Amino acid sequence: MKRSHTMKLLSILLLGAMLTAGCSSNAANTSSSTTTTNATSESTAAVDQTTGAAAAAVELASASAADQADFDENDSLTIWRADSATTIAFSGSVATVTGSGAKAEGGVVTISTAGTYVVSGTIADGQLVVDAPEDADVHLVLNGTQITNNDGPAVHVKEAGKAIITLQEGTDNSLSDGATYADTSEEAPTATLFSKGDVTINGTGKLTVTGNAKDGMTSKDDLKIMSGMITVKASDDGVVGKDLVAVKDGTITVEAGGDGVKTTNETDADKGYVAITGGTFHITSQHDGIQAASSILIADGAFDIVSGGGNAKSTKTHEEQFGGRGFQDQAQTQTDTTQATEETESASAKGLKGTANVAIAGGSFTIDAADDAIHSNANIAISGGQYSIASGDDGIHADTALAIASGTIAITKSYEGIESADIAISGGEIHVTASDDGVNVGGGNDGSGATGGDMFASTGGVLNISGGYVYVDSEGDGLDSNGNVVMTGGTAVVNGPTMNGNAPLDYNGTFEQSGGTLVAAGSAGMAQAPSDTSKQLALMMTFPSTLEAGTLVSVTDSAGQTIAAFQPTKTFGSFVLSSAALASGESYTISTGGTSSGNATDGLYESGAVSGSTKVVTFEMGEKVTYVNESGLTTAASSHGGMGGGGGRGMGGGRGGMRGTPPTDMPNGGTPPADTLPTDASADDQANG
Structure with missing residues (x-):
């Protein structure tokens, strides 16, 4: 059947192409044995390959939905x-x-x-x-x-x-x-x-x-809906097809005590798919809204899904476990692993859930889920559509890899906004609000940290941003990668955490930026800037004290022209800017307060003049990443008064100095372990730690 060939092709493109993101991580980590130029070029090549292949995958999603649905003439x-x-x-x-x-x-x-x-x-x-x-x-x-x-x-x-x-x-x-x-x-x-x-x-x-007894509609083979106004109320599952559920059009309303729409064939490689090319869906389910035993393919449609009672029913909580991000990551990994295990023993309450891939080419989605809003145990590819998401756990989660090429995504509430072992963003407009990390390259399987070994070691995963617009408002890390970050284009704005145990930018490997605009403001205790291996210049400002929410921070050149102005909505102590407008050897002034005459997008003014501000520092831009405090130029490690930044790791990382205060209150009344300080930390670092 044509179904088999198409789905195998889609799976190959999603899995093989997106996992190429790992190659950029490996390339970046070879810098110790090759020149910086070679490492950067290899990383860029890997990113280009990943972006192109991911684009091919998402372009196929629309055609695949119709092909997989396999609508016959007599349907x-x-x-x-x-x-x-x-x-x-x-x-x-x-x-x-x-x-x-x-x-x-x-x-x-x-x-x-x-x-x-x-x-x-x-x-x-x-x-x-x-x-x-x-x-x-x-x-x-x-x-x-x-x-x-x-x-x-x-x-x-x-x-x-x-x-x-x-x-x-x-x-x-x-x-x-x-x-x-x-x-x-x-x-x-x-x-x-x-x-x-x-x-x-x-x-x-x-x-x-x-x-009344159990399910509403069930086929032990294929179930297809071509049109009609269908309402299903079931004590358990609403609409079930063992091998396939395919929808071309119609209005489908489901109220289910179990899953809303689902397939159940978990054994045959080319079966168990949900394929939707259109239609209007209103689904209220106690468990998953739409669940596929294999993949979900959506070309178009309107979806209004409430699963598990919505995000307000979530039992997921975020706690600042010990005061340092490293301990938090380790504890959170254990918590997430336990919750993942418990989910196998209890009901899942996700909006869209694919045991294999989820590929969405278009449609409008309003999802309120107690668990993940969009979830795949493998890969997710989004190439279009409009999304309004409120989640009690992750907004969008893929265990293996996630690619976003287009679409308008608003994650208004989540534990972690977007999470996967590899993430590639090449287009679209994305807004994320998260009580923990905003965009997180973690360990997969709903885990937010590396599993086993050095908690600060790179997982090999990569956050690739090559286009689009990403805005993050997070209480945890803003852009977080347990591996590497590569940014070649697009705009990323982080309205970051207020707690010093988290940071606007957090990565365990490298953050190489060669294009695009990056603006990040938040707490200073563990703040990082892009890596010195970046082709594009960046600056990181650490303020002498925490500034109030709504305080404008601006960067102007020697001619008084505004390079960037940003107005965070939360208190902040650090500010990072990477832009093609920055020039080595140029004199810049960082000021706070005042107003801008320009038009703001999420607090970022890209034009207009600033008036009424107060100068904090004037400095000369270096050739790589320039670190600044109120006294002028400084270094990554000393920009925090000894609590290293800009590429340094947190406690126990042994690179770049201390990025967090060691915990004074350990579980069960214990004391901080001796190795919470880097072995190569200086006496000053230890004194400040």
Whole structure:
């Protein structure tokens, strides 16, 4: 089938291409054995390869959704003729069949041959059964019918090649079951509309399905929705297809005590997909909104999803464990690992969840989830769409790799905003609000830190920013990589943490910047700037005291022209700027306060004059990263008064000096370990630590 070839191709592009991001990490880490120029060029080449391949992957997402859905010509069959169709009329407690291919016994009608069957009327305790040859296509036209079965499914497709259910234009139809089924065998039906074979629903009428016993609609093969106004209320799962759930159009409303829409085939490599090319979805589920046993592919559609009661029901909490980021990372990794294990023993409550990949090419999404809003156990590729996300855990999480090429993404509430073992951002407009890290390259599997060994060692993961706009408002680290960061384009604005145990920028490897604009303000205790190996110049200012929220900080050149002006919304003690407008040897002045005549985007003024400000320091720009405090030029380690910055690690890192105060209160009344200070820390560093 074409389904197999396409999905294998998509998986290869997503996995192989995005994991190339790891190559840039490896290239950056070879600087000790090669020249800086070679390391940078290798890293840039890897980034280019990753960006191009990721773009190819996301461009394929739209075509793949339609291809994977595998809509057949007869899936759109809605036309029928009264003179050639068999009619089934329910009334009271009995049914009447007019025509061939079906028979009635009391209130139970059994269809045994291929053909078109037009169903109408109401029955309080009856059933429509399809038991036809395995190659027979049975066309059911629901023409204003209400079927209730008190001890089993209202519609039971025992055997058929395909059941095509048409919702006749202008009609209301309903199916309902009882709280318990008479058949309790292992192969018993589990849904109000239950089929062992393929099922397609089309037409423009209405269908209400009530699953009192368990599920609403279930196919043990493919379930396709072409159109219609469908409402499902189920005590467990709403819409289930074992091998495939595919939606082309229609309005689908689901209220589920379990998952909203799901597939269940976890064993066959080319099955278990959810493929959506359009439609409007309103899903309220106690567990996952849309869950695929394999991949989720979305080309378009409108999605309104509330899972697990929404973000307010989350039990995820963030605690500043010990006062230093290193200890926090280690403790948080243990916490996340425990929570991941517990999730396997309890219900997940994610908005979109793919056991394999999630690829979205377009659509509008409003997701309020107690758990991750968009989650993949492998890779996520986003190439378009509009997203309004509130999450009790991660906004967007991929265990392996995540690529964003386009789209408008607003994560209004999250624990961590965007998280994966590798992240590539080449386009789009992204706003993240997080109670922990904003954008985090971590250890995957919902872990935010490296697992095992040196807690400050690079994981090999990479945060690649080559285009787009990224704004982060975080209480934890703003841009955080347990591996490397590479920025070649785009704009990144960080309205960073206020706690000194976190930083606006935090990386364990290198941060190489050769293009784009980076502005970051936040706490100073563990602040970092881009690496000295960067091709583009950067400056880092550490203020003598914490400045109030809303205080404008501006950088002007010797001619008085404003290079950058930023107005953080939270208190801050450090400021980082990397811009192509900075020039080596040029004199710059950093000032605070006053106002700007320009137009601000998220507090960043890229033009306009600043007036009423107070000069803090004037300095001459160096050839790499320039560190400044109120006295003038300084170094990375001393810019914090001995609490190293700019590429230095936190406690125990042994590079660049101390970036946090060692804890004075350890768990169980213990004392700080002796090795919380770097072995190469100077006496001054230790005194200040």
